[in-house]
Amino acid sequence: MNGPLRLGVIGCGNVLEAYRASIERLRGAGKVEVTCVCGREGQREAAVAGLRAGRFTTEAGAVINAPDVDAVLILTPMPLHASLARAALDAGKHVVVEKPLATTLEEASELLAVARRSPGELVCAPFTLLSPTFQAMARRIRSGQIGRPVSARARYGWSGPWWSDWFYKPGGGCLFDLGVYSLTSLTGLLGPATRVMAMAGVAIPEREINGRKVQVEAEDNAQVLLDFGQGAFGVVTTGFTLQQYRSPALEVYGTTGTIQMLGDDWDPEGYELWQNEVGAWQLYKETAPDWSWTDGLRHLVDSLREGTRPLITPEHALHVLEIMIKARESSRQGRALSIDSRFETPSFPGPAPAEAAHRMHDRSREHTGAGGGR
The missing domain is CATH 3.30.360.10 (Dihydrodipicolinate Reductase; domain 2)
Structure with missing residues (x-):
């Protein structure tokens, strides 16, 4: 992978504050740029300014289907993790999703099936x-x-x-x-x-x-x-x-x-x-x-740049x-x-x-x- 990873973020709640420092370090190293952020309308100003994002949306699909997004960081409440990760992988994006991978085994199994046929990598917290x-x-x-x-x-x-x-x-x-x-x-x-x-x-x-x-x-x-x-x-x-x-x-x-x-x-x-x-x-x-x-984001970026598979696997997340x-x-x-x-x-x-x-x-x-x- 040449150039910075173009990152889309879905979810602007408390967890984003922890990821902000990691994103800033990666941006400073020329490894990441945030092109799109999705959250509630009231979060627009803080999210755009804090992440130096190119644009803000209230629709998750606008991030997932954006042509200038290579990877999606999912920081929503737990029940939304699997459906959003699946949609992003179906769109060919790399995905970093907060824990847990899903809230049911059926969702998780379907998500892993999508991950296996997608060109995108799936990395799930904890890291x-x-x-x-x-x-x-x-x-x-x-x-x-x-x-x-x-x-x-x-x-x-x-x-x-x-x-x-x-x-x-x-x-x-x-x-x-x-x-x-x-x-x-x-x-x-x-x-x-x-x-x-x-x-x-x-x-x-x-x-x-x-x-x-x-x-x-x-x-x-x-x-x-x-x-x-x-x-x-x-x-x-x-x-x-x-x-x-x-x-x-x-x-x-x-x-x-x-x-x-x-x-x-x-x-x-x-x-x-x-x-x-x-x-x-x-x-x-x-x-x-x-x-x-929050190191999973850095790990995904480095794995893509080095052409290696992430140490964090969806199979391990499914087992947990x-x-x-x-x-x-x-x-x-x-x-x-x-x-x-x-x-x-x-x-x-x-x-x-x-x-x-x-x-x-x-x-x-x-x-x-x-x-x-x-």
Whole structure:
């Protein structure tokens, strides 16, 4: 691809603010120009000025079918993701869509069928696999530095949105909005899950949205247990019910060690590694503090310029969607359900990190009582 990618944006809500910085960096590097933006009429002035867009429209089709748009960035509410992405791919555009890929498996399967015959690439959030910290952890796991992974835990949650009620309506929920990050990260590290069992429900039945009371209809609290085969399991805690937390949000336990991400997987702060042969925690500080969870747009642009396929695949996004949908079914039925979809576990080129730890700390010496130690 020569010259800047001509980008059309659909959706001018809160998420666009996060993407604005990424778009500006890409524009400054001569890689992107925003030719068209779609939003509500009241968003026209801010959207055009903030993105330096060529024009504004209230019709999504005007972006999708525009001859001066190469790729479409979809930042709408979740229920619109699949239909807009499908239309853009049918029009031969590249697509970056926020999570989730779709809200039903039928929609997602149809979307993947369109993506396979379209000349456009389909890249779906979350983009946690793109962070340098995630990839360093993955390389260490793949190279056997903690032995065979047998258990994992991931968590993402907060007190919940107050600006829109669709998060709490059918098609929304904490799994689609938050749990999708943890599930993408765990499956990105450990590969496809084979079964899921979950508990999900409404813990806070009434919320205040922009000063008015709304009834919560989608789950706002969930625990998801995953079976990765060969006795390896993972658990995800997620919800609009977690006020604060400080412990690592992503941990993988192997037969000879442990690796854990500091910070959230969408905002990592480095990682810690325990290896039995070393006998101490090794701290590796964050190497890319400016990395953003909107990195999928940059990744698509670079993949097109370099002639490579994106690391983020729609098959992985479909697999995560199936886990979330069947987690809800599992909670209703009270039993484990099989996961049928599969994806190719991503590989991260290059050797495992060889740099020295920033700090060695034997925490086992702080816990010498029952249950402590290594």
